[in-house]
Structure formats: C-alpha cells, structure tokens
Amino acid sequence: MFDKTLTASRTGGITQALPALEWITDSRVDRLSQDFYWFSPVLKRQLDGLRADAVVRPKTEDEIRAVVAACAQAGVPITVRGSGTGNYGQCMPLHGGVILDLSAYNKLLWCRDGTARAQAGIRMMEMDRQTQATSPEGGTGWELRCVPSTFRSATLGGLYGGGFGGVGSINYGPLASSGNVLGVRAMSIEPEPKVVELRAPEALLLHHVYGTNGLVLELEVALAPAFAWLESIVCFDSFDAALEFGDALASSAGIVKKSVTLLAAPIPDLLLAATPLLKDTMRAGSHAVFTLVAGFGEEALLQLVKDFGGTVTHRKTAAEVKASNRTIVEYTWNHTTLHAMKVDKGLTYIQSGFQAGRHVEQAKTLRQLLGDEVLVHLEFIRTKEGAMNCSGLQLVRYSSDERLDQIMQIHRDHGVYIANPHVYVVEDGKQGQINPDVVATKMRFDPMGLLNPGKLRGWDERERIMADVAAGKVSLATLPKF
Numbered sequence: 001m002f003d004k005t006l007t008a009s010r011t012g013g014i015t016q017a018l019p020a021l022e023w024i025t026d027s028r029v030d031r032l033s034q035d036f037y038w039f040s041p042v043l044k045r046q047l048d049g050l051r052a053d054a055v056v057r058p059k060t061e062d063e064i065r066a067v068v069a070a071c072a073q074a075g076v077p078i079t080v081r082g083s084g085t086g087n088y089g090q091c092m093p094l095h096g097g098v099i100l101d102l103s104a105y106n107k108l109l110w111c112r113d114g115t116a117r118a119q120a121g122i123r124m125m126e127m128d129r130q131t132q133a134t135s136p137e138g139g140t141g142w143e144l145r146c147v148p149s150t151f152r153s154a155t156l157g158g159l160y161g162g163g164f165g166g167v168g169s170i171n172y173g174p175l176a177s178s179g180n181v182l183g184v185r186a187m188s189i190e191p192e193p194k195v196v197e198l199r200a201p202e203a204l205l206l207h208h209v210y211g212t213n214g215l216v217l218e219l220e221v222a223l224a225p226a227f228a229w230l231e232s233i234v235c236f237d238s239f240d241a242a243l244e245f246g247d248a249l250a251s252s253a254g255i256v257k258k259s260v261t262l263l264a265a266p267i268p269d270l271l272l273a274a275t276p277l278l279k280d281t282m283r284a285g286s287h288a289v290f291t292l293v294a295g296f297g298e299e300a301l302l303q304l305v306k307d308f309g310g311t312v313t314h315r316k317t318a319a320e321v322k323a324s325n326r327t328i329v330e331y332t333w334n335h336t337t338l339h340a341m342k343v344d345k346g347l348t349y350i351q352s353g354f355q356a357g358r359h360v361e362q363a364k365t366l367r368q369l370l371g372d373e374v375l376v377h378l379e380f381i382r383t384k385e386g387a388m389n390c391s392g393l394q395l396v397r398y399s400s401d402e403r404l405d406q407i408m409q410i411h412r413d414h415g416v417y418i419a420n421p422h423v424y425v426v427e428d429g430k431q432g433q434i435n436p437d438v439v440a441t442k443m444r445f446d447p448m449g450l451l452n453p454g455k456l457r458g459w460d461e462r463e464r465i466m467a468d469v470a471a472g473k474v475s476l477a478t479l480p481k482f
C-alpha cells in the first residue's frame with residue numbers, strides 16, 4: 001500500500017519544506033515510534049523495529065494544519081501521538097511516515113460549571129492541577145472524571161484516542177459513558193484540511209480507534225468534584241474476604257470514593273519486590289485492596305474493614321500524598337502489570353469485563369479454575385449503563401500463544417468479556433467487530449486513508465459497507481459529509 005522508500009523520501013521533502021517547525025529525525029525517532037506494546041509477547045514479536053521517518057511537534061493549530069496539508073499532498077501516513085503510553089502498538093507506525101506528536105499542543109482553554117475544554121496534548125495531571133485550582137464555590141475545585149494510572153504523562157487526547165477509563169470510573173464509568181465527553185474539535189486529513197466541532201454522541205465515533213479516523217485537536221469534557229482523597233491499603237488473609245470487601249466498598253452508596261482495586265496474592269509480593277517505595281505498606285503473602293476514599297468517609301471505611309476482617313497497612317491523607325508527590329494510583333490499573341513484569345519477565349496480562357451482578361461469583365470461579373497461572377487483579381468500576389461491576393487486568397504466566405488464547409477463551413466461556421490486548425487491529429480488540437459508523441467517520445475525516453494505516457480493518461471493506469448502506473442493509477448514525 002505504501003512504498004517505504006518513497007514515503008521516507010517524501011517525508012524528507014516535507015521536513016525541508018516546513019523548516020520553522022520542531023522536527024525530530026535523529027535516534028529519538030526510535031523511542032517516539034513506540035508505546036508499551038511490549039507488555040504483550042505476541043505484539044513484541046510482531047511490532048519490534050517499527051519506525052517513523054520523522055517526528056514533528058507542532059505548537060499551534062496553524063502548525064498542525066501545515067503538516068497535515070503537506071502529508072496529504074504527498075500521500076504520507078500520519079500517526080498521531082500523545083505521550084506514547086498506549087498498550088497495543090496504538091501509536092506505532094506500520095508504514096513509516098510522520099509521527100504527529102501533540103504533546104506541545106497542550107493548553108487548558110477554559111473551565112467552568114463543572115466542564116472544561118483543552119487542547120488534545122494536555123497531560124492529565126496538568127489539567128487536573130489547573131482545574132482543581134478553579135473553584136468558584138470555595139471548595140477543592142474540579143478534576144477529570146476518570147484518569148488512567150499513567151495520568152502523570154498521558155494526554156487527554158491519548159486517553160480519548162486509545163484509552164478506556166481508570167481511576168474515577170467507579171463513579172462515572174468508562175470515558176465512553178454518555179455525558180463524560182461533550183464534544184471534540186477535529187481536523188480532516190486533506191490537502192486543504194477542514195476543522196469541525198462534533199458534539200456527543202457523534203463525538204464518540206473517534207474514541208478508542210487509535211487515531212485512525214480523525215485528528216482530535218480539542219476535547220470538551222465533564223468534570224467531577226475534587227475531594228481530598230485518602231489513600232489506604234487494606235490487607236486480607238482470605239481472597240474471598242478481600243473480594244467481598246472490595247465489592248461492598250464499591251457498592252456502598254454513602255462512601256464517596258475514587259477507586260477500589262483488588263490485587264490477589266501473590267501480586268502484593270511482586271509489587272513489594274519491584275520497589276522499595278512500597279516497603280511496609282503491605283503484609284507479605286496477603287491479598288490487598290487499594291482504596292481512594294474522600295477523607296470524611298474514613299470512619300465508614302474502617303467499619304467495613306472491620307466487618308470483613310481486614311487490616312489497614314497503609315494510610316496517607318491527600319495532603320501527605322501531595323507533599324510526597326507519590327500516589328498508590330501508580331500501582332493500580334496497568335501499572336500493576338508494569339511493576340510485576342519488572343520482577344517476573346515471564347508475566348503478561350489480559351483485559352476482561354465481568355457481568356454486573358455475577359462479577360463476584362465469576363471472579364471466585366475463575367480463580368479456582370486457573371489457580372496460580374492467572375493472578376487476579378480487579379478494578380471495580382461502573383458499567384456504561386451505571387451498574388457496579390469489575391474489570392480485570394489479570395496477570396498471566398505466559399507459556400505459549402495457544403495457552404494465552406485458551407485462557408482468554410475460558411474467561412469467555414464463563415461469561416466474562418475479553419478485550420484482547422495482544423492484537424493491534426482496532427476490531428480485534430475492545431471494539432470486537434467492524435463498526436460501519438467508525439468507517440464512515442474515517443471516510444469523512446481521512447478520505448485518503450493516511451491516518452495510522454493498517455489498524456482499521458473496516459477501512460479495507462469500506463466499499464462493501466457503503467454498498468450495504470446504499471441498499472438499506474446497514475444504517476449509519478452519521479453520514480460521511482461535512
């Protein structure tokens with residue numbers, strides 16, 4: 001589809017034609033062409049060595065437009081990048097070309113009435129810092145409704161383009177829940193780029209599709225009240241007690257919380273071995289539940305801890321967390337995987353979604369069935385529809401690709417949804433199937449197929465999909481028009 005040598009030479013021409021922009025063409029391109037694909041032994045084999053021809057770091061919309069127009073005129077692929085913390089080779093260019101690094105396009109544009117708008121490259125920690133300071137009511141201000149454990153470096157555009165949700169999803173569900181994303185401003189990839197504002201729900205057609213169907217310039221999101229979050233770790237001797245405590249805390253309507261994470265033994269031991277920073281925060285051999293609860297909810301939390309026979313082994317107030325600049329959040333979600341893999345290189349992971357209402361029973365059954373081969377890591381979250389549930393980022397002792405597939409199938413056989421993290425094509429992961437609306441959106445915003453090519457299977461079937469639309473077999477939520 002793309003000739004490598006031709007793409008490299010055309011990219012060279014673009015860098016020369018736009019000398020005022022910040023271009024990177026030295027050895028740093030290797031690092032900027034990667035993300036955390038190596039969490040998967042399968043993707044590591046498939047994607048090792050991929051490299052863009054150049055990286056550009058624009059600071060204004062005009063600079064972005066100049067790069068996009070030049071790439072479209074030359075037929076050069078563009079891969080958008082935030083901070084490159086994605087997991088499935090999401091921002092790794094399969095066909096070279098230009099990496100459009102948006103990390104310098106990063107201003108908070110406004111924050112009012114519990115909503116905010118920012119340029120896509122803003123780091124989530126920085127956005128929280130600024131929105132927490134905006135508090136007309138005299139409280140602690142506002143913050144993002146959900147952030148990944150990579151909030152320190154990851155961008156808002158990257159969460160939207162490649163992420164799912166995270167800390168805070170226990171209240172607001174994943175980012176895709178209706179009401180979280182209010183609108184996006186997107187640019188088309190054409191010799192004369194167009195810019196349009198998409199409001200929800202249309203705005204969500206560019207979400208979690210790895211930057212394949214539109215370049216997002218700005219996002220408008222709803223915020224959450226920022227409380228003074230007390231961080232605790234509670235240890236248990238029994239897995240069932242830890243799981244039931246986590247579920248009870250997650251479902252407890254009166255306890256205001258931001259996250260509840262269950263790390264079954266031996267994960268706490270792996271984390272203790274991974275970093276001296278966690279020394280004395282957990283009992284060796286135990287099952288641990290990490291919690292962020294509003295400080296005023298501590299007494300209710302302690303009552304639950306007592307009811308389920310747990311022991312608080314770590315406690316930090318919001319002020320202590322701020323002063324130390326360290327948070328237990330950076331041991332949850334996929335940070336658990338990151339730290340565990342430091343200690344045991346034979347580990348990988350899977351991503352799963354349980355059935356609300358059956359999640360506790362399913363988690364117990366699967367643990368019994370898979371024993372020491374699958375280490376249980378659960379994050380309690382609300383579903384898009386609002387029910388309390390948990391999603392899993394289970395650690396897996398990797399033996400072969402076949403066994404990894406079997407383990408995922410065993411989960412499916414027990415009614416647990418798998419978002420396969422060992423694939424780089426959008427439809428093979430969380431999306432699960434070709435979405436005609438996503439393809440139609442790509443036809444609208446990327447008619448030449450230059451955005452992150454090779455990652456959206458539906459693009460290769462666009463003619464059939466559009467024929468089905470014309471024949472009335474498929475109806476689209478949005479039609480490809482401006």
Ligand SMILES: Cc1cc2nc3c(=O)[nH]c(=O)nc-3n(C[C@H](O)[C@H](O)[C@H](O)COP(=O)(O)OP(=O)(O)OC[C@H]3O[C@@H](n4cnc5c(N)ncnc54)[C@H](O)[C@@H]3O)c2cc1C
Binds near residue numbers: 079157335338
């Ligand atoms: C240790 C670890 C922990 C993690 N924890 C979580 C977690 O808790 N929750 C979670 O959801 N994810 C998690 N992730 C995945 C990832 O960190 C998040 O999704 C993060 O928000 C990605 O942001 P980024 O700026 O690094 O995006 P990148 O990796 O740079 O980009 C991600 C995808 O979005 C596309 N993209 C980026 N910006 C734009 C844009 N402006 N327009 C269009 N497309 C764009 C890119 O092309 C790419 O396909 C984790 C990953 C790691 C390695």
